[in-house]
Amino acid sequence: xxxxxxxxxxxxxxxxxxxxxxxxxxxxxxTPGFSREITEQKTNTALFTGAGxxxxxxxxxxxxxxxxxxLAQQTRQAQSESSSLSTYQLMLDRVDNMxxxxxxxxxxxxxxxxxxxxxxxxxxxxxxxxxSLLSNAQALAGQFESLEGQLTDLRSAANRGIESxxxxxxxxxxxxxxxxxRIATASAVSAGGxxxxxxxxxxxxxxxxxxKEVRADIVKASDGSYSLFLxxxxxxxxxxxxxxxxxxxxxxxxxxxxxxxxxxGVKQRVRPEDLTGGDLGGYIAFRQEDLTETQNALGRIAIAxxxxxxxQHRLGQDLSGALGGDxxxxxxxxxxxxxxxxxxxxxxxxxxxxGALTTSDYRLFYDGTNYTLTRLADGxxxxxxxxxxxxxxxxxxxxxxxxxxxxxxxxxxxxTGARDFAVVISDLRSIAAAAPIRTAIALNNGGTxxxxxxxVDTPPPPDANLRQAVTIxxxxxxxxxxxxxxxxxxxxxxxxxxxDISYNGxxxxxxxxxxxxxxxxxxxxxxxxxxxxxxxxxxxxxTQNLVANGSATLQGAYAQLASQVGSKGRELQLASxxxxxxxxxxxxxxxxxxxxxxxxxASNLIRYQQAYQAAGKMIGIAGTLFDTILNLRS
Amino acid sequence: xxxxxxxxxxxxxxxxxxxxxxxxxxxxRLASGRRILSPADDPIAASEALRARQASALNDQYSxxxxxxxxxxxxxxxxxxxxxxxxxxxxxxxxxxxxxxxQNSDRQSMAQELSGRLEQLVSLANSNNGTGSYLFGGxxxxxxxxxxxxxxxxYNGDQGARKLQVTDSRAVAVSDNGAEVFERIPSGNGTSQxxxxxxxxxxxxxxxxxxxxxxxxxxxxxxxxxxxxxxNALDHVLSIRTGVGARMRELDGLQDEASNRAIELxxxxxxxxxxxxxxxxxxLSQQQLVLxxxxxxxxxxxxxxxxxxLNG
Numbered sequence: 001x002x003x004x005x006x007x008x009x010x011x012x013x014x015x016x017x018x019x020x021x022x023x024x025x026x027x028x029x030x031t032p033g034f035s036r037e038i039t040e041q042k043t044n045t046a047l048f049t050g051a052g053x054x055x056x057x058x059x060x061x062x063x064x065x066x067x068x069x070x071l072a073q074q075t076r077q078a079q080s081e082s083s084s085l086s087t088y089q090l091m092l093d094r095v096d097n098m099x100x101x102x103x104x105x106x107x108x109x110x111x112x113x114x115x116x117x118x119x120x121x122x123x124x125x126x127x128x129x130x131x132s133l134l135s136n137a138q139a140l141a142g143q144f145e146s147l148e149g150q151l152t153d154l155r156s157a158a159n160r161g162i163e164s165x166x167x168x169x170x171x172x173x174x175x176x177x178x179x180x181x182r183i184a185t186a187s188a189v190s191a192g193g194x195x196x197x198x199x200x201x202x203x204x205x206x207x208x209x210x211x212k213e214v215r216a217d218i219v220k221a222s223d224g225s226y227s228l229f230l231x232x233x234x235x236x237x238x239x240x241x242x243x244x245x246x247x248x249x250x251x252x253x254x255x256x257x258x259x260x261x262x263x264x265g266v267k268q269r270v271r272p273e274d275l276t277g278g279d280l281g282g283y284i285a286f287r288q289e290d291l292t293e294t295q296n297a298l299g300r301i302a303i304a305x306x307x308x309x310x311x312q313h314r315l316g317q318d319l320s321g322a323l324g325g326d327x328x329x330x331x332x333x334x335x336x337x338x339x340x341x342x343x344x345x346x347x348x349x350x351x352x353x354x355g356a357l358t359t360s361d362y363r364l365f366y367d368g369t370n371y372t373l374t375r376l377a378d379g380x381x382x383x384x385x386x387x388x389x390x391x392x393x394x395x396x397x398x399x400x401x402x403x404x405x406x407x408x409x410x411x412x413x414x415x416t417g418a419r420d421f422a423v424v425i426s427d428l429r430s431i432a433a434a435a436p437i438r439t440a441i442a443l444n445n446g447g448t449x450x451x452x453x454x455x456v457d458t459p460p461p462p463d464a465n466l467r468q469a470v471t472i473x474x475x476x477x478x479x480x481x482x483x484x485x486x487x488x489x490x491x492x493x494x495x496x497x498x499x500d501i502s503y504n505g506x507x508x509x510x511x512x513x514x515x516x517x518x519x520x521x522x523x524x525x526x527x528x529x530x531x532x533x534x535x536x537x538x539x540x541x542x543t544q545n546l547v548a549n550g551s552a553t554l555q556g557a558y559a560q561l562a563s564q565v566g567s568k569g570r571e572l573q574l575a576s577x578x579x580x581x582x583x584x585x586x587x588x589x590x591x592x593x594x595x596x597x598x599x600x601x602a603s604n605l606i607r608y609q610q611a612y613q614a615a616g617k618m619i620g621i622a623g624t625l626f627d628t629i630l631n632l633r634s
Numbered sequence: 635x636x637x638x639x640x641x642x643x644x645x646x647x648x649x650x651x652x653x654x655x656x657x658x659x660x661x662x663r664l665a666s667g668r669r670i671l672s673p674a675d676d677p678i679a680a681s682e683a684l685r686a687r688q689a690s691a692l693n694d695q696y697s698x699x700x701x702x703x704x705x706x707x708x709x710x711x712x713x714x715x716x717x718x719x720x721x722x723x724x725x726x727x728x729x730x731x732x733x734x735x736x737q738n739s740d741r742q743s744m745a746q747e748l749s750g751r752l753e754q755l756v757s758l759a760n761s762n763n764g765t766g767s768y769l770f771g772g773x774x775x776x777x778x779x780x781x782x783x784x785x786x787x788x789y790n791g792d793q794g795a796r797k798l799q800v801t802d803s804r805a806v807a808v809s810d811n812g813a814e815v816f817e818r819i820p821s822g823n824g825t826s827q828x829x830x831x832x833x834x835x836x837x838x839x840x841x842x843x844x845x846x847x848x849x850x851x852x853x854x855x856x857x858x859x860x861x862x863x864x865x866n867a868l869d870h871v872l873s874i875r876t877g878v879g880a881r882m883r884e885l886d887g888l889q890d891e892a893s894n895r896a897i898e899l900x901x902x903x904x905x906x907x908x909x910x911x912x913x914x915x916x917x918l919s920q921q922q923l924v925l926x927x928x929x930x931x932x933x934x935x936x937x938x939x940x941x942x943x944l945n946g
Binding site for chain 1: 675772795941944
C-alpha cells in the first residue's frame with residue numbers, strides 16, 4: 001500500500017509544483033522580460049516484479065523557462081536599431097523644422113535683405129531706405145546667429161545624450177556582470193545544476209536594455225555567463241568584469257564628446273563608427289552625418305553672402321564719396337592641431353574663393369615627407385610635398401613651426417561661417433550704392449557717339465587711379481587718344497564701336513559714329529548721391545549662382561540644404577517606422593513563445609487542481625485499502 | 635498561434651495610440667490649412683515651396699520697382715509736357731515780336747516777359763520728385779541741377795542715367811539728365827544749343843533798341859534764328875517724351891506680367907502647401923471611425939478571460 005501512497009504523494013507534489021509555477025506565471029504576467037515557466041514531469045523509475053515493471057509515480061525534473069535564444073536575439077537587434085533610428089529621427093526633426101520654417105528660416109531674412117538693397121537702389125539718397133537696409137542686414141545676421149545657435153545647441157544636446165547614454169551603459173554592464181556571477185554560482189553542478197530562471201530573465205532584460213543604448217553582441221560561456229562586445233570587438237562585459245565607458249572631449253575634434261573605454265586602467269578612444277545601434281548610435285550618426293553637414297552648409301552660405309556682397313560693395317562709392325568697405329564679416333576657417341601631435345607646426349587656412357568651398361571638414365596628415373589632405377565627407381585624398389596649397393577654395397599654409405611625422409590637423413573651413421556673421425557697417429552713409437566713376441559726352445560733339453555708364457573692374461581692391469579724370473579724344477572716326485593720370489596717355493588707339501575700353505580699373509564702351517574732335521570723359525562720381533549702380537549690382541547678386549562652383553544661388557543653396565535635410569528626415573521617418581514595426585513584430589514573436597497567456601494559465605490551474613484532487617483521492621483510497629487489510633484481522 | 639495576454643494589451647494600446655497620432659496630424663493639417671506640417675512630410679514640395687516663395691518675393695520687389703519707375707516717369711512726362719507748353723508760349727511771343735509796328739518799349743516789356751519764362755524754365759528744369767530728389771540732375775540728384783546768374787544758366791549735374799531694376803535682366807532709366815534734355819538740342823550747324831542760351835539770346839536781342847534799318851534787319855535775323863532753335867527744342871523735347879512714353883508703356887506691360895506671375899506663384903504655393911479640405915475632412919472622419927473601432931474592439935477582446943468563469 002505504501003507504494004500507492006508514495007505514488008499518490010509524488011502526484012500530489014507534482015500537482016503542487018504545477019499550481020505554484022502556474023501561480024508564478026500569473027503573478028508575473030506583466031513583468032517585463034519574464035519568460036513563462038513550466039514544470040517538466042517524468043515518471044519515477046519503475047519497480048520490477050515478476051509481472052513486469054510497476055510504475056512508481058511521478059517526479060518534477062525541472063522548472064523550465066520557455067525562452068528562444070534566436071527570437072530574443074532578433075528582438076534585441078530590432079529594438080537596438082529601432083531606438084537608434086528613433087533618436088536619430090527626433091534630433092533630425094528639430095533641424096528639419098528649424099530650416100524650413102516659412103516664417104523663421106533663413107529664406108525670409110535673405111529675401112528681406114535683398115529687398116532692402118532694391119529699395120536703396122530705388123531711392124539711393126533716401127535715409128529711410130538705407131536705414132531699412134541696415135536693419136534687414138542686422139536681421140539677416142541675427143537669423144544666421146539664431147540658426148547657428150540652435151544647431152550648436154543640438155550638438156550640445158547630442159553630446160549630452162552621448163554622456164547620459166554612456167552612464168546608462170555603465171550601470172547596465174555592471175549589473176550584467178554581477179548577474180553573470182550569481183548565475184554561474186546558482187547554476188553550478190555543485191548547487192544542483194538547475195537553471196536560475198528568474199535571474200536569467202533579469203539578465204536578458206538588462207541585455208535588451210543595454211542594446212537600446214548601444215548594439216552589443218553576446219557570446220555565451222560554458223558556465224552560462226554572457227560576454228558582451230561592441231561592433232569593434234571591444235569587450236564591455238567579460239564574465240563578472242564590466243569595462244566602464246566614459247565620455248570626454250574628442251581628441252580628434254574638440255567640439256565633440258567622445259566615448260572612451262577603460263581597459264586595465266587605461267582609457268582608450270572608441271571610434272564613433274564602432275558605436276552603432278541604440279540611442280548612442282543614433283546620437284553619433286546624427287552628429288557625424290547630418291549636424292556637421294548642416295552647420296557647414298549654413299556657414300558656407302554665410303561666407304558666400306559676406307564674400308559676394310563685400311566684393312561688390314568695395315567696388316562702390318558711399319554717400320560721403322569714399323570707396324565702399326566691407327559690409328559683413330563672417331567666420332574664418334578653423335584648424336585644430338590634434339593634441340597628441342609631436343611637432344610644433346601651426347597650420348592655418350583661409351578662404352580664397354567662397355564659390356569653390358565644399359561643406360566638408362578636412363583632415364591633414366603629415367607622414368614626415370608628404371602631406372595628405374582627406375576630405376572627410378567623401379574620403380577623397382590629395383597628397384602634396386609642401387604647403388601652402390589651395391584646395392576647394394581654401395588655402396592651407398604652415399604659419400609657423402614644423403610638423404613631425406604622424407601629426408594631424410582637423411580643418412573646418414565653414415563651421416564658424418554663420419556663427420561669426422555680423423554687419424560691419426553702422427553708418428547709413430557708408431552704404432556704397434553709387435559707382436565711383438561716371439562718364440560724359442562733350443556737348444559740342446559733332447558725331448553720334450555715345451558712351452556707356454562705365455563699370456569698375458573686379459576683383460577689389462579697385463585701381464588706385466580709378467577716379468582720375470580721363471578724356472577720350474577722337475582724332476578721326478576710327479582712332480582716339482586717351483589722356484589722364486594712370487593711362488600712360490596712349491594715342492591713335494583703334495576704335496571699334498561697342499568694344500571695351502579699359503584703363504585705371506574701369507571699363508567703358510563707346511558706340512555710334514564719333515567724329516574727329518569729339519571727346520568723352522570719365523571722372524570721379526562727385527555728388528553722385530542719386531547713383532544706384534552699385535546698389536543694383538549688389539541686389540543682382542540675389543539671382544547669381546555664387547555657391548558650390550556656380551551651381552546654386554544663395555537662396556538656392558539654402559533651399560538645397562532644407563530639401564536635403566527634409567529628404568533625410570522623410571527617409572528616417574519611414575525607416576524608423578519600419579524598424580519600429582519590425583521590432584514590434586519581433587517582440588510579438590518572442591512574446592508568443594515566452595509570454596504568459598492568462599487563459600492558458602487558468603486552464604493549467606484547473607488541470608493541476610484536478611490532478612491534486614485526484615492524487616488526494618488516490619491517497620484516500622490507499623488508506624481504505626489499508627483499512628481493508630487491517631479489518632481482516634479483526 | 636499562442637498569444638501572450640500582455641501582448642493583447644500592448645497591441646491594443648499601441649493601435650489606439652497610433653490612430654490617435656494620425657488623427658491629430660490630420661486635425662493639425664485642417665486647423666493650419668497646411669498640407670506640409672514639416673518638410674519631411676514632402677521634402678520635394680517643401681523645397682519647391684521655398685523656391686516659389688523666393689521667386690514670389692523677387693517678383694513683388696520688381697513689381698514695386700516698376701511702380702516706382704512708373705511714378706517717376708509720370709513726373710518726368712508731366713514736367714516735359716509743361717516744358718512743351720512753355721516753349722510754345724515762347725514761340726508765340728517770338729512770332730509777335732517780329733511785328734514791325736512794335737515800339738522799342740513793347741519789345742522791352744516782351745523781353746521782361748521772356749525773362750519771366752526763363753525763370754519758369756529754370757524752375758521746371760529743377761523739378762524734384764517731391765522727396766527732394768531732382769529729376770534732371772543725373773546722379774547728382776540732391777542739389778538743384780541748374781543755377782541762374784543774370785541771364786546765364788549753368789548745369790551742375792552730370793550725365794548719369796538713374797535706372798531701376800524691373801526684371802532680372804532689364805533696368806529702366808527713370809529720368810534723363812539735364813544736359814540731355816535742356817542742353818544737347820541739335821542746332822542747324824551740327825552743334826548743340828542750350829534752350830536757356832536760346833532764350834537768353836532772344837532776351838538780349840529784344841532789349842537792343844531798334845532805330846535803323848540795319849538794326850531792324852539784325853533783330854529779324856536774331857528772331858528767325860531764335861525761332862528755329864525753339865522749334866528744334868520743341869522737336870527735341872517731343873522725342874524725349876516719346877522715349878519716356880515708350881518706357882512707360884513697357885512698364886505697363888511688365889506690370890501686367892508681374893501681376894500674372896504673382897497669381898501664378900500663389901497658385902503654385904497653394905498647390906504645394908495647402909491642404910485639400912474635402913480630402914482631409916473625409917480622412918479625419920475615416921480616422922475617427924478607425925480609432926473608435928480600435929477602442930471598442932480592444933474593450934471587447936480584453937474583457938474575455940477564462941478567469942471570469944473560474945470559481946475559487
